[in-house]
Amino acid sequence: MRTYFSERHRMHFPQAELHGGELVTPYERPSRVEYVLARLKERGLTDIVDPGEADMGPIRDMSDPGYLAFLESAWDEWKAAGFAGEIIATSTPVRRMQTGRPPRNIDGKVGYYALASETAITRTTWEATLSSAASAQAATAHVISGAWAAFALCRPPGHHATADMYGGYCFINNAALAAEQFRASGAGRVAILDIDFHHGNGTQDIFYGRGDVFFASLHGAPEDAFPYFLGFADETGEGDGEGSTANYPMSPGTGYGEWSGALDDAISRIRAFGAEALVVSLGVDAFKDDPISFFKLDSPDFMDAGRRIAGLGLPTVFCMEGGYAIEAVGINAVNVLEGFEGA
Template identity: 45%
Template sequence: MQIVYSNTHKAHFGQSELVDGAFQPSFECPERAEIILSTLRDNALGKVISPKDFGLAPIVSVHQPSYVDFIRGAWNRWTSEGNSFDMLPLVTPGRSRVNGREPTALAAQHGWFSTDMLTPITNGSWDAAYQSAQVALTAQKLVSNGDRAAYALCRPPGHHAGSAYSGGFCYLNNAAIVAEALRALGANRITILDVDYHHGNGTQDIFYERPDVQFVSLHADPSWEFPFYLGFADEKGAGPGEGYNLNYPLPRGVDWTAWSEPFEAACNAIDGYGPDFLVLSLGVDTFGGDPLSSFRLVSDDFKKIGERLKRLRRPTIFIQEGGYAVGDIGKNVFNVLSAFEG
């Protein structure tokens, strides 16, 4: 399995994540990707390659151009006003007071295009997010050209980013960009399976009314866990997309026994859908030692995930999402990929 990686991600590291009323450096740190890469190299999983540049077209096929323009230019606008610290939204539009007009002022735009104060814009955010999308697209190209699977070591992650908003450490939705690129190449049906601890609200939002991209997610129940407002079991898609969105919200403290039952149901649903390609949003923050998780999977459980995914027998693009137990993240990712490889 080839591994696609760009060191451009190192330029992005938010120092101003707001957690429990205090600012701190983000859990989504460069060390995450570096440890994954080192572990995969040490275990000779496969060749590490650099991404190709597919330009902006695949990105704006998923994300609104005005949102992309904002993310691209926000830092320069911010610093031109005399600021040098991380950019976080000052205001967000209240639900009862939005008139539908997209604002033009920098502070207003940032609130318009953001969902939280966990996702700062820094000097390197656009370059890192852009290259993260190119990493995903390069892995997609490998699989489109005949590879059985490829792994995109994406950082920053993407599954919380909607067509016109950032959030949850995410700026561009790498899994959605890949799915849309596969459709553009002629694939009839794509499944995005999200096994991250947190619901992929951005991915669901993008494809909620479409039958050509099935979205399946196992995650912590949003009634008490981020992202809170999407990810409930009764969200099944709308219009032509009804029935193609499947959520499996889970309670606190689930271990492999409790997690594997809905995982098996998800895999059976994927088989029933019959996708041409599987896009796997690979979060390993279901690990029991993760600082942002309440689940209790152990490292060997990730081998079982890879083994079950292998039995789906679909060309698969692995997209890195969450996982914040830095000391164990490499081993957990390797266990999924190596088990898939057999």
């Protein structure tokens, strides 16, 4: 399986994340990728290719124009306003506030486009974000050209990003880009399977009203886990998308038995949907030792998950998402890929 990866991911490395009332080293940091790369090479998966530049056309088609303009100009506006640190949202529109008028002031604008405050923006975050999107696009193009599967080692990740909001370490939704690329290539129906511990709220939001892309997410129950406000089991789509969303929220302490049962159900629904291509949001933070999650999967479980996903027999793109037990992230991510390839 070919991996697409850009060294430009290093251009996004905020020095702080707001967590538990403290500024800490971000859980989503460049070293995550180094562990994945090291594991790929250790296992002989050395077909690793730079993706080149991102195709901005599909990114613009999928995104709110004001949001993209914000991402491109935020750092310059922030510095012009005299702020010394990294960009972190300090105020956001909430219940009974105006939500359709982006502020002119950059401090307000940041809050308008942020869905969470843990995610900082640096001087070169935009460049890193585009390199991540490019990896997803190149991996999808490789599969469209005839490969069975490809791995987009995306960083920053993407599944929390909507068409007009960032957060959860995500700025552009790479899985959504890949799905749209499959659709543009002629696939009538595409499925996105999100196995990250955290609900793929951004992906759901993008496709919630559409019937051509099926979205399934296995995640921590919203009552207990970020992003908290989306991902309930009764969210099944609306309008043309009714029935094309399947959420599997699970409680603290969930082990592989329950989790794999949810995976099997999601797979059966993807098969019934008639998907012609598959995008997997490959988060491995369901791991038992992840510092910001509460499922109890062990490393061999991820290999079995890969085997089960392979049973769909679909052209597949894996987009890297979360996983914050740093020393295990490479083992767990590559286990999914090897399980898939060995099926």
